[in-house]
Amino acid sequence: MVDEQKTTEEIIFEAALSVFQRKGLAGARMQEIADEAGINKSMLHYYFRSKELLFKQVFIKSFKNFSASTIPIMNLELSWEEKIPLLVTHYLKAMQTRPDLPMFVINEMRYNPEDFLSNVSGNKIKDTVFFAQLWDGINKGTIRPIKPIQIVVSIISETVFPVIAKPMIQHMTKLQDTNWEEFIADREKVIPEMLIKYLKEF
Amino acid sequence: MVDEQKTTEEIIFEAALSVFQRKGLAGARMQEIADEAGINKSMLHYYFRSKELLFKQVFIKSFKNFSASTIPIMNLELSWEEKIPLLVTHYLKAMQTRPDLPMFVINEMRYNPEDFLSNVSGNKIKDTVFFAQLWDGINKGTIRPIKPIQIVVSIISETVFPVIAKPMIQHMTKLQDTNWEEFIADREKVIPEMLIKYLKEF
DNA sequence: ATATAGTTCAACCATTTGGTTGACAAATGA
DNA sequence: TCATTTGTCAACCAAATGGTTGAACTATAT
Structure with missing residues (x-):
């Protein structure tokens, strides 16, 4: 190289x-x-x-980086049941390498709303194969009839939130650092199990 | 009055x-x-x-406010299945009235870690009736054997995260403001259903 | 070589920001 | 009543901060 x-x-x-x-x-x-x-x-x-211009570029790059990373996974040639654990693992791993990224994006987006992102095409999570697969299952009656967006938001919430709120959770629950890794490892199993069970059995 | x-x-x-x-x-x-x-x-x-002292007091008050509000619910004289929807509704409602509170606490806690809170007793979520009920069910074999802390974190994640990340989710999914309320209303049903099903059927 | 365009920096500048001061008013209490 | 404490504010101040400038240095092309 x-x-x-x-x-x-x-x-x-x-x-x-x-x-x-x-x-x-x-x-x-x-x-x-x-x-x-x-x-x-x-x-x-x-x-x-200026600071503002520099920030703007950093922010757009960060947003794209965070929001676009899951699309390829959602478009893999796999069943939706196989994609859910992949997505969970992907987010948990992403959190491990760049724990500040999601917090930054979420945080700054409360103030610099659409402005900075008006030219950034909202990448179409709704147009992924994963979404189509969920709708397909719902129409066929093999998946519980809830809006697929709920599943996507649940996956992100369940994986991203605990990591960004780590200090708060640790203080609230007195969970030691040594047990944190175990806690996250558990989640990697629990979250897909829970979501898949909920979607399939109804 | x-x-x-x-x-x-x-x-x-x-x-x-x-x-x-x-x-x-x-x-x-x-x-x-x-x-x-x-x-x-x-x-x-x-x-x-000074600004720092003022902030310190505001921060401690905010943290207590956020972290302590659920303890009474967890100690109600109800079954754990009844408490889960109550907790979900509580958090979603709290988000509605003070959407900035959790973001503030989580955010500032990355920088002002234990320092400010060293004298604030981590309120014992682990010592609530809710926790005891979950352990009890696990020991009796009526609840799936996963650590109760996972459930608590899931409840908070699933309710708090979507609200603080609202602008990002809206941009990623093109969900309009008019549909947001419906989206949240759906969650109020989906989250308890999913958690209870996961805990009871295994 | 030398002119031209692009790159780098030390020294400045104007504004913002947290914080202070001193005078003065309003309550308090003897 | 009058002295002392408490509360309030306009005017300042020093430091920090985003931003500018002009000179020097480098690379490249002619």
Whole structure:
């Protein structure tokens, strides 16, 4: 593989990604981004003009990254029962590598609503094979007749929420760090079991 | 009832609660809190000394408010099957009235970890009647043998997450505002059904 | 070589922001 | 009544922060 040299712009963008995802728009400091990139603060403005523009690009990239990652899985050539555990595992693994990403996206989206994303096509979860499979089963009477969107939201909720709310849950339940891994491992089994059972037996 | 006069301190605290919950620690401005309280900015420092101290009090109050509200429900004299829909309804209703509260608590807890809460006793969800009932059923073989904490986390995840992630879900699924209420109403039925079925049939 | 365009940075600048001060009013109590 | 405490505010202040500038440096093309 070629040892491609990262351009200054790329270095800045990655540093911005890291700092914005960790601290949010209001909490992030241009100086901190410059420090993390190892360059002068003027460079940020030279390449991205303003904090707002830089944030906008970081935010759009983050949103796409989070929301688009599941589509390929939903379009695999597998049954819907096989896809549910895959999706659960995918989200739990994604949480492990980038725990700040979903929190960042959700959080900033309360303030920068459609504005920043007006040009970002809402990627069509509804047009995936997974969705079609669920509708098909419902029409054939083999799946409980509830809207498929409920299932998708449940999968995301059950996997993403516990990780972003980890400190709160730990404080509320006194769950130690050592037991946390076990707790997550359990969830990886429990969530698909529960969802599939609910959809198939009614 | 007595028309109690709110003290300046209380007025400030409520304004701070509102602004901090909406904007977070980094995003909140002392001037904005003063404006919302309708008093001079100096008053904030007169009564609370610094932004950090004011925030600390607001944060502790918010955390207690969120985490303690379910304990009474879990200790009601009802079967566990009856409590699950109650808990789901409780959380969904709480979300409706104070949509910013859980996001605020979860968000700020990533940065102000145990520090602020070291003196706040982690309220013992594990010591509720609800928990005892689940363990009891598990031991008797009438409930699927999974750790009760999984159920509690599922209830919170399934109810709280969709509401805090509403803008993101709406963008990802193109769900209109008019259909949102229906979506939430559906969840109020789906979540208890799913959890109870999973626990009882195995 | 040298002109041109792109890149980098130290030093500045204007505004915002948390926080302070001192004067003054309103209650409190002797 | 009058002295002391408590409450309120306009005007300031110092530090932080986003942003600008001008000069210097580098690479590339002619």
